[in-house]
Amino acid sequence: MSEGEGEFLKVSGLDVAYGGIRALHSVSLRVDRREIVAVIGANGAGKSTLLKAIAGVLRPESGELSFEGSSLPRQSYQAVRRGVTLVPEGRRIFASLSVQENLALGAYACPDRSAVRAALERVYGLFPVLAARKGQQGGTLSGGEQQMLAIGRALMSGPRILLLDEPSLGLAPLIVDLLFDTIAALNDESGLAILLVEQNATMALELCDRAYVLESGAMRLEGKGEELLADPRVRESYLGVGA
Amino acid sequence: MILFMQQLVNGLSIGAVYALLAVGYALVYSVYNFTNWAFDAFMVVGAFAAYYCITLFGLPLPVAIGLAMLVTAGVAVSVEVGAYRPLRVRQAPRLFMMISAMGASMAIVNIVNLAFGGSFRKFPEISSASVELGGVYIGRMDLFAIVFSFVSLSALWLLLGKTRIGLGIRASAIDTVTAGLMGINNNSVAIIVFGVSGVLSAIAGVFFGAKYAVYPYLGLVTTKAMIASIIGGIGSLPGAVVGSLLLGVIETFVSAYISSVYRDLISFTILVLVLLFFPNGIMGAKTVDKL
Ligand SMILES: Nc1ncnc2c1ncn2[C@@H]1O[C@H](COP(=O)(O)OP(=O)(O)OP(=O)(O)O)[C@@H](O)[C@H]1O
Ligand SMILES: [Mg+2]
Numbered sequence: 001m002s003e004g005e006g007e008f009l010k011v012s013g014l015d016v017a018y019g020g021i022r023a024l025h026s027v028s029l030r031v032d033r034r035e036i037v038a039v040i041g042a043n044g045a046g047k048s049t050l051l052k053a054i055a056g057v058l059r060p061e062s063g064e065l066s067f068e069g070s071s072l073p074r075q076s077y078q079a080v081r082r083g084v085t086l087v088p089e090g091r092r093i094f095a096s097l098s099v100q101e102n103l104a105l106g107a108y109a110c111p112d113r114s115a116v117r118a119a120l121e122r123v124y125g126l127f128p129v130l131a132a133r134k135g136q137q138g139g140t141l142s143g144g145e146q147q148m149l150a151i152g153r154a155l156m157s158g159p160r161i162l163l164l165d166e167p168s169l170g171l172a173p174l175i176v177d178l179l180f181d182t183i184a185a186l187n188d189e190s191g192l193a194i195l196l197v198e199q200n201a202t203m204a205l206e207l208c209d210r211a212y213v214l215e216s217g218a219m220r221l222e223g224k225g226e227e228l229l230a231d232p233r234v235r236e237s238y239l240g241v242g243a
Numbered sequence: 244m245i246l247f248m249q250q251l252v253n254g255l256s257i258g259a260v261y262a263l264l265a266v267g268y269a270l271v272y273s274v275y276n277f278t279n280w281a282f283d284a285f286m287v288v289g290a291f292a293a294y295y296c297i298t299l300f301g302l303p304l305p306v307a308i309g310l311a312m313l314v315t316a317g318v319a320v321s322v323e324v325g326a327y328r329p330l331r332v333r334q335a336p337r338l339f340m341m342i343s344a345m346g347a348s349m350a351i352v353n354i355v356n357l358a359f360g361g362s363f364r365k366f367p368e369i370s371s372a373s374v375e376l377g378g379v380y381i382g383r384m385d386l387f388a389i390v391f392s393f394v395s396l397s398a399l400w401l402l403l404g405k406t407r408i409g410l411g412i413r414a415s416a417i418d419t420v421t422a423g424l425m426g427i428n429n430n431s432v433a434i435i436v437f438g439v440s441g442v443l444s445a446i447a448g449v450f451f452g453a454k455y456a457v458y459p460y461l462g463l464v465t466t467k468a469m470i471a472s473i474i475g476g477i478g479s480l481p482g483a484v485v486g487s488l489l490l491g492v493i494e495t496f497v498s499a500y501i502s503s504v505y506r507d508l509i510s511f512t513i514l515v516l517v518l519l520f521f522p523n524g525i526m527g528a529k530t531v532d533k534l
Binding site for chain 1: 407410411413414417418420421422423424425426427428429
């Protein structure tokens with residue numbers, strides 16, 4: 001960790017189970033300020049479980065979750081208010097509500113109306129297609145537009161760190177490129193920290209500063225993005241390249 | 244023609260009472276996907292609270308209704324916090340929620356019965372006064388029932404459609420987990436939803452008690468509200484209103500022109516027919532099996 005900045009997001013010894021079946025075994029990870037960190041792993045490795053536990057959607061059996069030196073609240077609505085915002089897997093747009101209502105919900109906890117208006121302008125600037133469709137029902141947007149809406153909605157809460165669960169899921173490569181560029185720009189321009197979970201390992205490793213490899217609920221590897229891209233174990237198992 | 248108009252107004256006033264109940268029921272159903280079997284008890288609490296506010300303390304009707312709303316909202320929120328929340332937090336099957344609700348309902352009704360006795364009480368005199376409108380005599384209480392229902396349901400409509408809290412309630416109804424991710428405290432939403440359903444039940448209890456009598460089992464009429472809500476489309480608030488007015492008017496006409504013996508038979512027949520041709524109710528979206 002770089003000096004003088006203090007801790008940012010820190011997960012240590014996290015155990016999560018679903019009705020007796022362990023999904024995460026003593027998982028530890030950290031994200032520093034302004035950092036993009038990726039977690040890659042196969043289907044069922046526990047990536048979504050990890051993000052849900054951090055965001056307060058799931059209650060861990062044991063382990064520590066801390067943000068800026070104090071422990072994270074155990075309810076998701078409080079975690080958002082601390083600046084830890086999850087963009088869930090599968091986007092979870094409120095299908096029958098309009099684009100604008102979805103965005104307003106992102107800022108639900110923010111009492112300052114002018115700040116909300118400014119955040120809305122910023123999101124519309126970032127994703128002009130959402131501005132053009134603000135009255136449309138969220139469920140009628142295309143997959144790519146829904147992912148933009150999900151990210152825009154999360155940005156409305158004024159996050160300090162964004163937890164992204166498979167933003168590339170089911171999207172055309174062109175849209176994925178655009179989304180990854182946007183994520184990089186958010187990080188670059190406003191220093192927003194990002195914890196990204198992806199099956200699209202190549203793109204995630206190229207984008208991130210550091211990455212972890214999660215296997216069957218346990219952390220196997222950790223390193224810089226480019227190091228893992230070159231690692232033979234990663235190349236064989238996750239990048240589809242023969243060793 | 245005069246008789247027809249008279250019956251129409253009667254039907255609308257009983258329909259308005261059904262609408263209050265049906266909307267309270269549909270609101271809880273739309274957010275929590277379960278039937279709040281305790282809302283018959285809320286209605287009883289509302290009727291008794293208003294009755295004693297008037298007879299014991301001599302308060303005017305609007306004040307009595309206001310206090311009844313407060314008391315009933317308090318009871319409804321207590322049932323939510325004491326009987327439903329612990330189950331919801333554990334993600335218990337809906338069957339357990341139903342049993343818990345029935346338990347709460349029986350407990351409340353029996354407490355009322357023990358505390359105040361099971362006799363039928365006539366609501367104070369205000370109820371018999373009537374106003375004449377073009378040859379049609381409308382009971383003052385019938386008129387109040389229609390106006391009160393209209394005002395309170397409109398207020399609810401504005402709350403849900405135009406306010407931040409209303410947006411939060413709608414989001415929570417669509418997807419509780421994602422609502423939490425938006426910073427919405429789902430427990431606060433539950434308190435508001437149950438408080439509102441308590442308020443609506445209280446108004447219904449007062450007007451139903453005024454129309455017939457105040458007694459501990461008057462909550463049985465909530466069956467009609469459920470029928471109305473299902474006819475309208477379960478979980479749909481506009482559907483609940485339409486179904487209620489329809490049911491109220493049809494029942495009244497059946498009683499007036501055929502025989503009141505057939506009234507309930509007709510209610511259930513309508514329910515069966517509607518479900519036969521519109522399985523999701525008149526205005527309902529598709530639903531899956533829910534208790
Ligand atoms: N609600 C649940 N109940 C029971 N088991 C669950 C539940 N959710 C996830 N699991 C199990 O926990 C493990 C980890 O699931 P998780 O969703 O975290 O995987 P993932 O890495 O996100 O996978 P994917 O890449 O397919 O999204 C899996 O074995 C899964 O079957
Ligand atoms: Mg997942």
